[in-house]
Amino acid sequence: MLQQFRRVVTGHDEKGRSVFVADEVVPLPPTMPEWPSRGATTIWVSDRGPASNVDSDLPPFSESLPGFAPMGSGGVSFMVMQIPPEIELDDMTPEQRAVATTPVARLFPGGEAMEIDSSKHYGMHATDTLDILVMLQGELVLMLDEGEVTLKPFDTVIQRGTHHGWVNRGTEPALIASAVIDAAKLERNRENA
Numbered sequence: 001m002l003q004q005f006r007r008v009v010t011g012h013d014e015k016g017r018s019v020f021v022a023d024e025v026v027p028l029p030p031t032m033p034e035w036p037s038r039g040a041t042t043i044w045v046s047d048r049g050p051a052s053n054v055d056s057d058l059p060p061f062s063e064s065l066p067g068f069a070p071m072g073s074g075g076v077s078f079m080v081m082q083i084p085p086e087i088e089l090d091d092m093t094p095e096q097r098a099v100a101t102t103p104v105a106r107l108f109p110g111g112e113a114m115e116i117d118s119s120k121h122y123g124m125h126a127t128d129t130l131d132i133l134v135m136l137q138g139e140l141v142l143m144l145d146e147g148e149v150t151l152k153p154f155d156t157v158i159q160r161g162t163h164h165g166w167v168n169r170g171t172e173p174a175l176i177a178s179a180v181i182d183a184a185k186l187e188r189n190r191e192n193a
Contacts, residue, residue, distance in 0.1 A: 002028050002039050002082050003175060011055040021055055032107075034096040037084040037173055042067050042077055049074025049182070068112045069182045071128065076181045083140060083168045083176070104165070116163050116188070120145075123165030126188065130181040131159035138174030141167045151176070161186045 004025055011021035031039045046052070047069055069075025089097050105115035105125035113125040121143055135151045142149050142157060143165045151157065161183055168174045 001037060002031060002041060003080070003173075004028060005041055005043060005080060007043055011053075032100065034092065035084065035088065035100040037088070038082065038100075040067055040079045040081045042079045045069055045077040046075045047073055049076065051076065067108070068110060068127070068129065068180055071110075071112065071182060073182050076179055078177070078179050080136070080175055080177050081166070083138075083166050083174045085168045085171055085173070087171065114188075117145075121165045121167055123167055124163060125165065126161060126163045126186075127180075128161055128183050128185050129159075130161065130183045131157070131178050132181070133157040133159060133176050133178045136175040136177055138168065138172045139170040140174045140176060141169055143167060163188075 007022065007024055007026050008020060009022035011019055013019045026041055026043055029039050029041055031037075045068075067077060067079060069077050089100060092100060101122040103115050103118040103125070104123045105113035105118070107113075108125075112129075113127050116124070116126055118124050124143065133156060135153050135155045135157075137153060140151045142151060142159075145163050166174075166176070
Protein backbone atom coordinates (compact mmCIF):
# COMPACT_ATOMS: atom_id res chain seq x y z
CA MET A 1 0.00 0.00 0.00
CA LEU A 2 1.22 3.48 -0.79
CA GLN A 3 2.02 6.02 1.91
CA GLN A 4 -0.63 8.74 2.16
CA PHE A 5 0.29 12.44 2.44
CA ARG A 6 -1.34 15.56 3.89
CA ARG A 7 -1.21 18.71 1.78
CA VAL A 8 -1.45 22.17 3.41
CA VAL A 9 -1.79 25.10 0.98
CA THR A 10 -1.48 28.78 1.88
CA GLY A 11 -3.06 31.78 0.19
CA HIS A 12 -4.59 35.19 0.89
CA ASP A 13 -7.92 36.46 2.18
CA GLU A 14 -9.83 39.44 0.76
CA LYS A 15 -7.72 41.80 2.95
CA GLY A 16 -4.47 40.35 1.58
CA ARG A 17 -3.61 38.55 4.82
CA SER A 18 -2.06 35.10 4.72
CA VAL A 19 -4.47 32.23 5.36
CA PHE A 20 -4.72 28.48 4.84
CA VAL A 21 -6.78 27.69 1.74
CA ALA A 22 -6.50 23.90 1.90
CA ASP A 23 -5.63 21.24 4.46
CA GLU A 24 -6.38 17.84 3.04
CA VAL A 25 -5.23 14.29 2.62
CA VAL A 26 -3.99 13.67 -0.91
CA PRO A 27 -5.94 10.83 -2.55
CA LEU A 28 -3.84 7.81 -3.38
CA PRO A 29 -3.06 7.46 -7.08
CA PRO A 30 -4.16 4.43 -9.06
CA THR A 31 -1.66 1.61 -8.63
CA MET A 32 -0.61 -1.41 -10.60
CA PRO A 33 -2.59 -4.38 -9.18
CA GLU A 34 0.47 -6.59 -9.60
CA TRP A 35 2.59 -4.25 -7.44
CA PRO A 36 0.34 -1.97 -5.34
CA SER A 37 3.19 -0.70 -3.15
CA ARG A 38 4.84 1.04 -6.14
CA GLY A 39 3.74 4.45 -7.34
CA ALA A 40 4.04 8.23 -7.28
CA THR A 41 1.71 10.60 -5.44
CA THR A 42 1.48 14.03 -7.06
CA ILE A 43 1.12 16.72 -4.41
CA TRP A 44 1.11 19.86 -6.60
CA VAL A 45 1.31 20.89 -10.25
CA SER A 46 1.90 24.39 -11.58
CA ASP A 47 1.07 24.48 -15.29
CA ARG A 48 3.30 27.46 -16.13
CA GLY A 49 6.42 29.34 -15.19
CA PRO A 50 6.54 31.64 -13.46
CA ALA A 51 4.00 30.00 -11.18
CA SER A 52 0.89 31.87 -10.09
CA ASN A 53 0.18 32.56 -6.40
CA VAL A 54 -3.31 33.91 -7.10
CA ASP A 55 -5.84 31.85 -5.13
CA SER A 56 -8.21 31.53 -8.08
CA ASP A 57 -5.37 29.78 -9.95
CA LEU A 58 -5.21 26.82 -7.55
CA PRO A 59 -4.81 23.69 -9.66
CA PRO A 60 -7.75 21.32 -9.72
CA PHE A 61 -7.22 18.50 -7.28
CA SER A 62 -8.34 15.00 -8.05
CA GLU A 63 -7.03 11.47 -8.29
CA SER A 64 -6.23 12.22 -11.94
CA LEU A 65 -3.87 15.13 -11.17
CA PRO A 66 -1.12 14.79 -13.78
CA GLY A 67 2.32 13.83 -12.54
CA PHE A 68 4.15 16.40 -14.67
CA ALA A 69 3.55 19.98 -15.68
CA PRO A 70 2.63 20.21 -19.38
CA MET A 71 5.67 19.84 -21.63
CA GLY A 72 6.91 23.24 -22.83
CA SER A 73 5.04 25.12 -20.08
CA GLY A 74 7.94 25.96 -17.78
CA GLY A 75 5.81 24.54 -14.97
CA VAL A 76 6.73 22.36 -12.03
CA SER A 77 5.20 19.45 -10.17
CA PHE A 78 5.94 18.08 -6.73
CA MET A 79 5.55 14.39 -6.04
CA VAL A 80 6.66 11.62 -3.73
CA MET A 81 7.68 8.33 -5.32
CA GLN A 82 7.37 5.09 -3.39
CA ILE A 83 9.60 2.33 -4.70
CA PRO A 84 9.26 -1.10 -3.10
CA PRO A 85 12.11 -3.57 -2.68
CA GLU A 86 12.91 -5.55 -5.84
CA ILE A 87 12.83 -8.70 -3.71
CA GLU A 88 9.00 -8.43 -3.80
CA LEU A 89 9.20 -9.58 -7.42
CA ASP A 90 10.23 -13.03 -6.15
CA ASP A 91 6.76 -13.58 -4.65
CA MET A 92 4.95 -12.79 -7.92
CA THR A 93 3.79 -15.23 -10.53
CA PRO A 94 5.66 -15.03 -13.85
CA GLU A 95 2.65 -13.22 -15.35
CA GLN A 96 2.55 -10.67 -12.52
CA ARG A 97 6.32 -10.16 -12.74
CA ALA A 98 6.09 -9.54 -16.49
CA VAL A 99 3.55 -6.76 -15.93
CA ALA A 100 5.36 -5.32 -12.88
CA THR A 101 8.61 -5.06 -14.83
CA THR A 102 7.12 -3.32 -17.86
CA PRO A 103 9.60 -0.62 -18.91
CA VAL A 104 8.66 2.32 -16.71
CA ALA A 105 8.59 4.84 -19.58
CA ARG A 106 5.52 3.04 -20.94
CA LEU A 107 3.65 3.73 -17.68
CA PHE A 108 3.82 7.54 -17.88
CA PRO A 109 0.26 8.60 -18.82
CA GLY A 110 1.15 11.70 -20.85
CA GLY A 111 4.12 10.33 -22.76
CA GLU A 112 6.51 12.46 -20.69
CA ALA A 113 9.10 9.68 -20.45
CA MET A 114 11.29 8.26 -23.19
CA GLU A 115 12.22 4.61 -23.40
CA ILE A 116 15.75 4.83 -24.74
CA ASP A 117 17.27 1.54 -23.60
CA SER A 118 15.73 -0.62 -20.88
CA SER A 119 18.16 -3.52 -21.29
CA LYS A 120 20.02 -2.52 -18.08
CA HIS A 121 16.81 -2.34 -16.01
CA TYR A 122 13.11 -1.91 -16.68
CA GLY A 123 13.20 1.35 -14.70
CA MET A 124 15.54 3.15 -17.10
CA HIS A 125 13.95 6.20 -18.76
CA ALA A 126 14.58 9.85 -19.62
CA THR A 127 12.46 12.99 -19.36
CA ASP A 128 12.93 16.57 -20.53
CA THR A 129 12.88 17.83 -16.96
CA LEU A 130 15.16 19.05 -14.21
CA ASP A 131 14.38 16.98 -11.11
CA ILE A 132 15.41 18.04 -7.61
CA LEU A 133 15.08 15.08 -5.28
CA VAL A 134 15.47 14.39 -1.56
CA MET A 135 15.63 10.85 -0.22
CA LEU A 136 13.17 10.52 2.69
CA GLN A 137 13.15 6.85 3.71
CA GLY A 138 14.94 3.61 2.89
CA GLU A 139 17.65 3.25 0.27
CA LEU A 140 17.58 3.60 -3.50
CA VAL A 141 20.13 3.00 -6.18
CA LEU A 142 20.21 5.65 -8.90
CA MET A 143 21.42 4.00 -12.11
CA LEU A 144 22.82 5.87 -15.10
CA ASP A 145 24.16 4.50 -18.37
CA GLU A 146 27.60 4.68 -16.77
CA GLY A 147 27.61 3.99 -13.03
CA GLU A 148 25.28 4.00 -10.09
CA VAL A 149 25.09 5.47 -6.60
CA THR A 150 23.24 4.36 -3.45
CA LEU A 151 21.11 7.03 -1.78
CA LYS A 152 20.15 7.13 1.89
CA PRO A 153 17.79 9.46 3.80
CA PHE A 154 18.52 13.15 3.29
CA ASP A 155 20.79 12.56 0.29
CA THR A 156 19.86 14.85 -2.59
CA VAL A 157 19.99 14.45 -6.37
CA ILE A 158 19.84 16.99 -9.16
CA GLN A 159 18.73 14.89 -12.14
CA ARG A 160 19.24 16.84 -15.38
CA GLY A 161 17.35 15.04 -18.13
CA THR A 162 19.66 12.02 -18.02
CA HIS A 163 18.78 8.45 -18.92
CA HIS A 164 18.29 6.99 -15.43
CA GLY A 165 16.47 4.46 -13.31
CA TRP A 166 15.67 3.80 -9.67
CA VAL A 167 16.01 0.40 -8.01
CA ASN A 168 15.40 -0.58 -4.40
CA ARG A 169 17.80 -3.35 -3.45
CA GLY A 170 16.91 -3.01 0.25
CA THR A 171 14.19 -4.61 2.35
CA GLU A 172 11.85 -1.68 3.06
CA PRO A 173 9.92 0.69 0.78
CA ALA A 174 11.88 3.75 -0.30
CA LEU A 175 10.36 7.24 -0.41
CA ILE A 176 11.90 10.05 -2.44
CA ALA A 177 10.41 13.54 -2.85
CA SER A 178 10.85 15.23 -6.20
CA ALA A 179 10.27 18.67 -7.68
CA VAL A 180 10.00 18.02 -11.43
CA ILE A 181 10.62 21.17 -13.47
CA ASP A 182 9.78 21.37 -17.17
CA ALA A 183 13.01 21.83 -19.15
CA ALA A 184 14.02 22.57 -22.71
CA LYS A 185 14.06 19.53 -24.97
CA LEU A 186 17.46 17.87 -24.83
CA GLU A 187 19.03 16.50 -27.99
CA ARG A 188 20.20 13.01 -27.12
CA ASN A 189 23.12 11.39 -28.96
CA ARG A 190 22.80 7.67 -28.28
CA GLU A 191 25.84 5.95 -29.78
CA ASN A 192 25.72 2.20 -29.19
CA ALA A 193 22.48 2.48 -27.18
